[in-house]
Amino acid sequence: MQQERAELRCRSSSSGAASGQTPGADGGAETRVQSCSCILAWSLLSSVVQASRARVPQGSPAMPLLEDVVLENISWVGEEAQGNESSEHAFFSLDYQHVQVPFEITLWIMLASLAKIGFHLYNKLPSVVPESCLLIFVGLIMGGIIYGLNDKSPPVMDSDIFFLYLLPPIVLDAGYFMPSRPFFENIGTILLYAVVGTIWNVFGIGFSLYGICQVKAFHLQDVSLLHNLLFGSLIAAVDPVAVLAVFEEIHVNEKLHILVFGESLLNDAVTVVLYKLFRSFCEMPAIKSVDVFAGVGQFFVVGLGGVLVGLIFGMTAAFTTRFTKDIRVIEPLFVFLYSYLSYLTAEMFHLSGIVAIIACSMGMKRYVEANISLKSHTTVKYFMKMWSSVSDTLIFIFLGVSTIGENHEWNWPYICFTVIFCLVWRALGVLVLTFFVNRFHVNTITSKDQFIIAYGGLRGAICFSLVFLLPDFRRKKLFIAATTVVILFTVFIQGMTIRPLVDLLAVKRKRESAPTVGEQIHIRFLDHLLAGIEDISGHWGQYYWKDKLEYFNSKYLQKILLREYDQPKSSIVLLYEKLERKHAIELAEAGQLGHAPSHPSLLNNDRTVITDKKLEDAVNPDVLENIQEILARNLYRIRRTGPAYSRHTLPGDTEPGEHPKEILILRHKSLRVEVSGGDMTISRTEKDDSYSAQGDSSPQPKLCRSFTVGNAEKVREVERARSKSVCVIPPPQPRDMARGEKKETEKELTLEM
Amino acid sequence: GEIKKETGFSHSQITRLYSRFTSLDKGENGTLSREDFQRIPELAINPLGDRIINAFFPEGEDQVNFRGFMRTLAHFRPIEDNEKSKDQNGPEPLNSRSNKLHFAFRLYDLDKDDKISRDELLQVLRMMVGVNISDEQLGSIADRTIQEADQDGDSAISFAEFVKVLEKVDVEQKMSIRFLH
Secondary structure, three states: OOOOOOOOOOOOHHHHHHHOOOOOOOOHHHHHHHHHHHHHHHHHHHHHHHHEEEOOOOOOOHHHHHHHHHHHHHHHHHHHHHHHHHOOOOOOOOOOHHHHHHHHHHHHHHHHHHHHHHHHHHOHHHOOOOHHHHHHHHHHHHHHHHHHHHHOOOOOOOHHHHHHHHHHHHHHHHHHOOOOOHHHHHHHHHHHHHHHHHHHHHHHHHEEEEEEOOOOOOOOOOOOHHHHHHHHHHOOOOOOOHHHHHHHHHHOOOHHHHHHHHHHHHHHHHHHHHHHHHHHHHOOOOOOOHHHHHHHHHHHHHHHHHHHHHHHHHHHHHHHHOOHHHOOOHHHHHHHHHHHHHHHHHOOOOOHHHHHHHHHHHHHHHHHHHHOOOOHHHHHHHHHHHHHHHHHHHHHHHHHHHHHOOOOOOOHHHHHHHHHHHHHHHHHHHHHHHHHHHHHOOOOOHHHHHHHHHOOOOOOOHHHHHHHHHOOOOOOOHHHHHHHHHOOOOEEEEEEEHHHHHHHHHHHHOOOOOOHHHHHHHHHHHHHHHHHHHHHOOOOOOEEEEEHHHHHHHHHHHHHHHHOOOOOHHHHHHHHHHHHHHHHHHHHHHHHOOOOOOHHHHHHHHHHHHHHOHHHHHHHHHHHHHHHHHHHHHEEOOOOOOOOOOOOOOOOOHHHHHHHHHHHHHHHHHHHHHHHHOOOOOOOOOOOHHHHHHOOOOHHHHHHHHHHHHHHHHHHHHHHHHHOOOOOOOOOOOHHHHHHHHHHHHHHHHHHH | OHHHHHHHHHHHHHHHHHHHHHHHHHOOOOOOOOHHHHHHHHOOOOOHHHHHHHHHHHOOOOOEHHHHHHHHOOOOOOOHHHHHOEEEEEOOOOOOOOOHHHHHHHHOOOOOOOEEHHHHHHHHHHEEEEOOOOOHHHHHHHHHHHHHOOOOOOOOEHHHHHHHHHHOOHHHOOOOOOOOO
């Protein structure tokens, strides 16, 4: 009966322990066995923890022996307790069976989390070896230990568990925090890569492997074309989990990240269709061309159906949160429940669950965030990150555990060619597709980017689960072996080498000498300039559709899905109030001095000192280095280069999130002074000179006023359409505040997206 | 026709930029004011946002028409190879390296004295750098910048000196946007 339970246990270990050290008695065997397994699990856990703390993961065989001795004692006690049961009530009893399943699940999760801590204790390790590799390694060790202890294959990761429990949190996390602006800007490219690229890969790998099978020397005659295509369909898909894990470390620019990542998420639809198609073909006696067309049609159904299901659930979630004002505590729950439901529903109809959950989270995010309280918002973020992190870790560990064992049939030519073809076809696919993409798009994908896209096509756990789901036929083990090798290869070799390669490729264009301070400043200046011009010229957006969507949104959706239009105490309003208070205090204290240093005389002294020492400083390398360091640390980053999405940190927490706020605050300050100062001559360095350069500064505020009041309706519309939490614009306040606020709102939204 | 000749954009590029111009022009009067620019959200958090906007407006005016819009954007057209060897007799195209640099120079040099003084540099630096840097540090950075570039000893960066500082930088590529063809 226990055998039919989920395979996630150390069941084999317990039976192994029993067979290893049976003292003989049968009556107390059950409890002894259970206590053995418990102790053994703890010993494994502790050995791994010790291993990771010692920074060299290796099994320590010494520990279990010690534990065995303890084991004997406890079992003896247990037996005694058993023996005395008839006469008196036992003080100490062990009922492991009762808690077995949750206990073991928790132990696994605990192991995963402790392993993660262990890695980060040693700072340099994650930068050399990506975390996923380390986790697989730990899994391998665990699998090895289990295998070594009882000579049986360790528990294999159940596909159901993977698809139903482990995968959804990761995908939800990805979809919720997906920066939607870059995503939709590049949606065409992403779709092209996901759909056409995957199909290309599948057929390429399938056919070429079939060609290999024809070679008599490899003894692979019996692997039919259909089998090869089936195998190709599951191995061709790029895996989001693996991609995420590796791209985390290498910090490529936003666009590249979104391309690879978006592709890995969306190719699920194609994978699902092709896999099911080929599988059903395998079982059908004859294949008609009608079936092929049905397959093509099914693809559209799967993809679009997934999107539809996701959107329905997303809108329902948004609608539900409209009414949760009085029960704030369960608000985060709705986010998770609806997303998970959308996934399950899509899977139920054999649609693409991943696409559904992404559509759901992206669709509902905007409205839900406007409706739920700030604390619920934080809760949602944290829980999502936590769950996806745990899932991620568990997947990799299980991957490692499952590779050890006797599930494999090694046929070296097939396996080697599989790996080679995966690489080759992916590279070819990327090249050809990029060629097309670059013809129609403004922002070209450079060859370095292409290399990263091709090389970053990692396979991961999805392939692994799919291969276990295959119907049992003669060559299944061969496929399992090949899949395992490909996954290990991509994760380990490609994962580890991608960062050095990226650096190498980047360094090639770098110059030999470090840029001088002046150059650095000017270059950054030019970059900002260019970003601004690009924004002005509408370089980035496909504004037509965006405007349409905004219009639709503001007219219909917001009325239905948002709770109210004026929500006090949003972060924007809080910031505004804080700024007001600060300004009032400043005015009261020091007249017109705001940002200037508190002691002007000191500043002057320093200045004169500096100018005197100017020549000396010139040759002083320390000062130079100091300056370089200051610049490197403090220059505002350009919009494009910051990584927008990071697994381990919440968006908005990292430094780049603070810069726009600072910029806006600075501008706000200068504007305030300008407005209230009037004709005061202010010699602060941070005053925004563009206003003074026009001579009379007073027309500026007037213009702004006319802008806000005259187009008040329009402004409010725009604002509502874009702000995550709209605040009522207090009319009597100065108009620049409204403008600054609006920008801040918009920017905060796009930042958080 | 004229715009095409003056700026060097192709017909389709001009059409596309015109549609962008009209989408920005909310007042629909054929010209853009500063507010129209300021409505672009990304510009609000660009440290140089206001200066860039100003660069579009001719001296003392508050409205820019399409021609002026295109003229400014023309500076950022990439330099094509067939243009490099064109005749040197005609007026220099707007997107030549020299003109690009001149555009950037003008953003620094607000009082238009053809020099970037220490104060002007400080202002730009302050805009580009976070609030964690004290004024003294910023001052020393500015001093160093000027000192590296200054060759005629006037404690300011003239245009020629500016060009010299950036001679190792691929300005053509850095200051070009590939507009849709």
